[in-house]
Amino acid sequence: MKTVIASVERITALVIRYLYLLRGSWPRVIELAYWPTVQMILWGLINTFLARHSDWVAQAAGLFIGAVLLWDVLFRAQLGVAVVFLEEMWSRNLGQLFVTPLRPWEWLTALMMISLLRTLVGVGAAAGLAILLYRYSIFAMGFPLLAFFFNLLVMGWSIGLVVIALILRYGLGAEGLAWALIFAIAPISGIYYPVSALPPWVQPIALALPSTHVFEGMRDLLIGGEFSWLHFNWAVGLNGMYLLLAGMVLLWSFHTARQRNLFLQLGE
Amino acid sequence: MRTPAIEVKDLRKCYDKVIALDDISFTVEQGTITALLGGNGAGKTTTLAILLGLLLPSSGQVRVLGVDMVHHRYQALARMNFTSPYVDLPHRLTVRENLDIYARLYNVARRRQRIDELAALLDLKDLLQRPSGSLSSGQKTRVALAKALLNQPQVLLLDEPTASLDPDSTERIRGYLLDYQRGSNATVLLASHNMLEVERLCDQVHILKQGRIAAQGTPQALLEQYGRQTLEQVFIDIARGTPE
Numbered sequence: 001m002k003t004v005i006a007s008v009e010r011i012t013a014l015v016i017r018y019l020y021l022l023r024g025s026w027p028r029v030i031e032l033a034y035w036p037t038v039q040m041i042l043w044g045l046i047n048t049f050l051a052r053h054s055d056w057v058a059q060a061a062g063l064f065i066g067a068v069l070l071w072d073v074l075f076r077a078q079l080g081v082a083v084v085f086l087e088e089m090w091s092r093n094l095g096q097l098f099v100t101p102l103r104p105w106e107w108l109t110a111l112m113m114i115s116l117l118r119t120l121v122g123v124g125a126a127a128g129l130a131i132l133l134y135r136y137s138i139f140a141m142g143f144p145l146l147a148f149f150f151n152l153l154v155m156g157w158s159i160g161l162v163v164i165a166l167i168l169r170y171g172l173g174a175e176g177l178a179w180a181l182i183f184a185i186a187p188i189s190g191i192y193y194p195v196s197a198l199p200p201w202v203q204p205i206a207l208a209l210p211s212t213h214v215f216e217g218m219r220d221l222l223i224g225g226e227f228s229w230l231h232f233n234w235a236v237g238l239n240g241m242y243l244l245l246a247g248m249v250l251l252w253s254f255h256t257a258r259q260r261n262l263f264l265q266l267g268e
Numbered sequence: 269m270r271t272p273a274i275e276v277k278d279l280r281k282c283y284d285k286v287i288a289l290d291d292i293s294f295t296v297e298q299g300t301i302t303a304l305l306g307g308n309g310a311g312k313t314t315t316l317a318i319l320l321g322l323l324l325p326s327s328g329q330v331r332v333l334g335v336d337m338v339h340h341r342y343q344a345l346a347r348m349n350f351t352s353p354y355v356d357l358p359h360r361l362t363v364r365e366n367l368d369i370y371a372r373l374y375n376v377a378r379r380r381q382r383i384d385e386l387a388a389l390l391d392l393k394d395l396l397q398r399p400s401g402s403l404s405s406g407q408k409t410r411v412a413l414a415k416a417l418l419n420q421p422q423v424l425l426l427d428e429p430t431a432s433l434d435p436d437s438t439e440r441i442r443g444y445l446l447d448y449q450r451g452s453n454a455t456v457l458l459a460s461h462n463m464l465e466v467e468r469l470c471d472q473v474h475i476l477k478q479g480r481i482a483a484q485g486t487p488q489a490l491l492e493q494y495g496r497q498t499l500e501q502v503f504i505d506i507a508r509g510t511p512e
Contacts, residue, residue, distance in 0.1 A: 006375045013372030017361065020369075024360045024399075092356040096415075099320045100373040101346045258324045260283065264317055264354045 010102050014110035015117075018084060032118055036072040036126035043068040043192075044134045060222040062136030064192060069127055069138050070148055070218060071191050074211055075182055076122045077156025080115030082163040082178035089172060095264040104254060108247075112157055119153065141218075144227045148214045151235040154243055155210045156182075161246035165253035168262060190215045210235040210242070271334050273298040273423050273455035274319065279328035281314055281479075288314045290479040291328070296472070298422075299453040301445075303466040305499075306476030307507055312459035313354070315476070316425050319457070320350060332423055344423075346374060349416040351409075352427040359401025363392060363411050366400050367418065374419035386414040390444055406437035413441065417448060424448075426458040430465060438462070442469060463500040473499070475506055482506045 022028050047064040050057040057063055088094045097107070131137045138145060159182055166181075167174045188202055189211040195203055206212045217231035257263050274296035281289040289311045296302045304312045317323035318330055321341030330337045335344035357366040364383060371379040387393045390410045395403060403411060409429065416424060429445070430438040442465060449456050460466055466473060467487050475483045475490075483490060483506055487499055494502045 009372050009375055013369050016372070017358070017365075017369045020361050020365050021358065087358070091358040092354070093358055094355075095322060095352065096350075096355040096357070097373075099322060099345060099348070099350060100370065101342055101375070102373055103342065255324075258322065261314065261317055261323045263322045264313070264352065 006101070007103070007106050010100075010106050011110045011113070014102075014107065015113050018087075018110075018114045018117075021087065029121075032076075032122040033125035036069070036076065036122045037129055039068050039072060040065060040126040040130050041133065044130060044136070048134065056223075060219070062130070062134065062138070063219070063222055065130050065134060065136050066138050066141070066218060066222060067191050067215060069123055069130065070152055070214065071186070071189075072123050072126065073119055073149055074152040074156045076119040077115050077153045078158075078160040078163065078182050079156075079178060080118040081111045081157055081160025082167075083118075084111050084114050085164045085167065086175055086178060089167070089175075098263055104251070108161075108250075111160075115157060115160065116153065119156075141221060144217070144221050147227075147232055147235075148218055151210050151214050151232075151239055154239045158239070158242040158246040159185075161243075161250045165246075165249045168253045168257050171262075185209055185211065188212070194219060207234070208238065210238040213238070271298075272296060273300075273333060274302075274457060275329070275331040276315070276319075277329040279315070279318065279330060280326045281311075281318065281323070282326045287479050289318075289325070292476070292479070292481050294474050294481060294484065296455055296457055298455050299449075300471040301449055301456040301458070301469050302472040302474065303470040304457065304459040304474050304476060305461075305463075305466060305503060306459075310476040311479045312476060313352070313427055316350065316352070316427050316457070316459055319425055320348070321345070346419065347421060348423045348425065349374075349419055349421040350425040350427070351412040351416045351429055353431050354427070356408075357400045357411065357415065360399055362397050363400055363403070364396040366411070367396075367414060370415050371418050376418055382418060383414075386417055389417075389447075390414050391440075405432050406434065409433055409437065409441060410444075413444060420452060420454075422452075422454055424454055424456045426456065426460075428460055428462075429458060430460070430462055438465070445469065463498060463503055467499050475503065477506055 043064040047057065047062060088097060127138050163177050163181055166177055188198060188206040189209055190206060195206050195212055195216060198206055213231040213235040217228045220226055220228040220231065272295040277293050279289050279292050304315060306312050314323065318325050319332055319337060321337045324338060332344045333347055335341065337344065367383045368379055371382060376382050387396055390413060392410060392414055395407055395411065400411065413429070430441050433441065445456065446469060448454065470487060473484065473487055473490055474481050485493065490499065490502050491497070494505050496502045496505065
């Protein structure tokens with residue numbers, strides 16, 4: 001019991017520290033909601049325009065707004081994990097952190113909690129604004145929204161862990177990956193169009209991504225009115241596998257960092 | 269016979285073809301202050317990183333407080349702490365916030381009281397509400413030392429604790445260290461370039477050269493062995509390969 005309490009306190013310490021960072025920097029707070037909001041406004045306008053000219057879009061109100069908000073869940077979740085790690089590197093605090101009794105799993109739990117917080121604030125603000133601007137509420141999806149949200153959150157964490165592993169291995173010169181890597185999967189995740197629109201040889205690759213099943217499931221719900229358990233089960237299964245793999249990649253990078261003295265000498 | 273606080277046996281660290289540590293062995297007795305001396309790249313920081321479990325050795329054994337630091341470091345980390353010029357505290361957080369976070373990470377009981385005690389001891393009271401990034405080098409060093417003393421460590425590893433400080437700040441830091449070590453009977457291992465500091469503070473000295481221990485003993489024994497008046501002269505003799 002004492003061990004559990006000690007772990008909880010260490011996790012709390014890291015979450016509190018991130019809240020201190022946010023409190024002390026209003027640009028950081030604004031940045032959380034800025035891009036989700038800009039993206040939502042842009043795709044809201046496209047949605048409004050296309051709904052007048054396309055039956056497919058017209059039959060599902062807010063199809064693109066829902067898609068862009070869910071995409072931002074994925075993007076924010078991975079960025080949340082990666083940026084908190086980068087904050088440690090920028091402040092040269094990593095070496096100091098890993099000689100405390102903080103276990104890697106406690107550190108990861110804290111990263112994930114902060115990522116969840118950042119995602120809720122960023123996407124929540126944009127979702128609220130969508131109601132005001134376009135009278136579209138993503139919350140109208142009901143419980144399936146939770147299924148979509150958590151699947152994208154977990155996928156974002158997996159990508160974030162791989163980004164951390166790469167930055168740990170290759171130094172701050174690789175920090176751009178925190179913003180760029182995830183966009184490699186955007187074209188094949190079927191965010192704004194069905195997977196059937198992709199070239200046939202790409203479709204199996206697309207279907208190996210949990211995000212593709214989430215966006216397919218979202219369209220099934222918005223257009224067909226039904227929640228697809230098939231897509232949900234695929235997303236959960238794939239997420240479990242990728243999270244495990246990402247955890248292994250991160251452990252490998254930790255081991256490499258301990259072999260090469262990277263915790264004290266991280267740089268370009 | 270008491271178990272040494274630090275035991276290093278046949279420690280070797282290679283990076284590809286570069287040998288950073290070449291089969292070094294030494295022990296540090298409990299309740300002593302020991303110095304690791306050596307020129308740039310001699311292996312001091314590498315040794316400290318291995319002792320902290322941050323770096324894996326290529327071969328050899330490292331035990332701190334009886335714990336194998338390669339495989340079981342979490343059993344010892346709560347009873348250790350360190351300062352290093354290679355690390356820093358988040359600049360935007362105030363000194364109190366940073367100390368509070370580290371007190372939580374070390375599961376320190378009565379955190380506020382402990383931080384206030386250290387603030388009084390290290391003259392930090394006026395700095396507690398200031399952002400850590402706004403402090404001078406001397407103030408940052410005192411805050412780093414406060415962080416290192418939060419958990420009342422039994423083993424304190426200090427990498428160049430007075431580097432880039434003016435003589436007044438250096439003298440004060442030495443005083444704090446000595447007070448803490450005498451008051452708690454902690455074991456201190458410090459890597460330093462400051463020979464005067466080593467002469468004044470340390471019971472034992474290990475001088476590293478190109479990853480090997482070139483000389484070791486009490487400061488007085490080393491002075492006698494090399495027939496010199498100061499450790500700085502001994503250090504230069506060893507660095508230049510002058511015979512004893």
